[in-house]
Amino acid sequence: MREERIRMKKNMRIILVLILVGMGQSSHSFAAGANSNGTSIDVNAFFPSDLSFAVEGPKIVARVNDKPISEVELNRGIDIYIQKKTYHGGSMGADRQEFREAVLNTLIENEILVQEAKIRRLSIEEKDIDKMFDEMEKRFKNRDDFESAVKASGKTLDEYRDWLRANELLKKIIRIEIEDKSGYSDSELEDYYNANKEKFLRPETFKIRHILFGITDNTTDEESNAIKEKAKGVLDRAKKGGDFADLAYNYSNDPYRVKGGDLGWIHKGETLTAELWDIVSKLKVGEISDLIETIYGYHIIKLEEKKPEKQLDFSEIKDSLKKKLEAKRYTATRESFISGLKAKAKIEIY
Numbered sequence: 273m274r275e276e277r278i279r280m281k282k283n284m285r286i287i288l289v290l291i292l293v294g295m296g297q298s299s300h301s302f303a304a305g306a307n308s309n310g311t312s313i314d315v316n317a318f319f320p321s322d323l324s325f326a327v328e329g330p331k332i333v334a335r336v337n338d339k340p341i342s343e344v345e346l347n348r349g350i351d352i353y354i355q356k357k358t359y360h361g362g363s364m365g366a367d368r369q370e371f372r373e374a375v376l377n378t379l380i381e382n383e384i385l386v387q388e389a390k391i392r393r394l395s396i397e398e399k400d401i402d403k404m405f406d407e408m409e410k411r412f413k414n415r416d417d418f419e420s421a422v423k424a425s426g427k428t429l430d431e432y433r434d435w436l437r438a439n440e441l442l443k444k445i446i447r448i449e450i451e452d453k454s455g456y457s458d459s460e461l462e463d464y465y466n467a468n469k470e471k472f473l474r475p476e477t478f479k480i481r482h483i484l485f486g487i488t489d490n491t492t493d494e495e496s497n498a499i500k501e502k503a504k505g506v507l508d509r510a511k512k513g514g515d516f517a518d519l520a521y522n523y524s525n526d527p528y529r530v531k532g533g534d535l536g537w538i539h540k541g542e543t544l545t546a547e548l549w550d551i552v553s554k555l556k557v558g559e560i561s562d563l564i565e566t567i568y569g570y571h572i573i574k575l576e577e578k579k580p581e582k583q584l585d586f587s588e589i590k591d592s593l594k595k596k597l598e599a600k601r602y603t604a605t606r607e608s609f610i611s612g613l614k615a616k617a618k619i620e621i622y
Contacts, residue, residue, distance in 0.1 A: 334376060335620040336383040341376070349375040376621070382442055384613045389441040394448075396440040404436050449609050454602040456594055465586045465593065472584040475540065478552055479577035481516050481533040482544075486525035486569040500563070503570040507563050516560070516574050525569070537579070548573065 331343040412418040422432045485503040520533025555575040564571040
């Protein structure tokens with residue numbers, strides 16, 4: 273019994289490697305965009321990972337034009353999504369049901385796309401499948417481990433090749449119908465820039481250092497007065513030529529103390545409160561403010577540099593504008609294309 277448990281655990285580890293490596297084969301799965309409910313998913317779910325698939329047969333959770341999607345595939349997709357969410361700082365206690373609809377929608381959309389690719393007679397050359405198959409096998413310790421992973425998942429080697437082919441068809445139709453139609457030419461970008469120049473004004477910016485002597489709702493009047501006297505002493509040292517960065521590092525209570533109080537280049541509305549910005553706007557470059565009292569405590573501000581408002585040139589914003597507009601067009605193109613395919617498809621969810 274113990275040997276059987278060890279064997280099962282080993283197979284599961286091998287399968288997980290196969291799944292994750294398989295995911296890595298896709299440079300741009302359909303699900304790289306947000307689903308209709310706004311959830312961003314990245315799932316290539318054609319290869320079930322649950323060992324029970326080979327024993328009991330999968331429960332069907334949906335059909336797309338009579339092609340079934342199994343609960344095994346759905347659960348694997350949810351597992352992958354939760355793993356990625358957790359890796360990127362998401363909740364460890366995520367509710368699986370929370371992601372079920374979004375992941376199932378992704379599986380349905382992927383299946384619709386693959387079917388459309390087949391209807392159009394798109395094809396993948398066998399030599400390319402051979403290459404991917406061989407590369408996948410090389411990631412395992414030996415051929416036996418690779419075959420064990422495939423067998424334990426309920427698939428034959430030929431069926432695994434079919435999965436690779438389906439995944440490549442998925443990427444191919446995405447490239448043809450979505451990616452290739454989402455680009456912007458230089459002339460289109462320049463036309464957009466010229467028609468929206470007001471969007472590319474860099475506002476007046478300020479390079480500021482800041483020292484905070486914090487107080488809270490629990491600070492007593494006596495403590496507040498002591499903090500204020502301390503702040504006055506530091507202000508006096510700063511105005512007499514003391515190193516503002518050193519003073520900030522040694523006395524400030526805000527997170528920027530480790531940077532010598534340097535807030536970097538910011539514009540009005542960022543980082544500071546409106547009342548502090550009112551003070552900043554009246555300072556000359558190099559000038560240090562008087563002690564400023566707010567609900568957060570006592571502040572000392574130094575204006576180190578200032579840059580006037582500037583109209584950014586097209587060359588300065590071209591790359592970022594291209595990325596932004598193409599992402600927006602990609603989403604719109606993708607949603608339009610998928611909506612059209614869904615309207616023609618027979619989709620059953622159980």
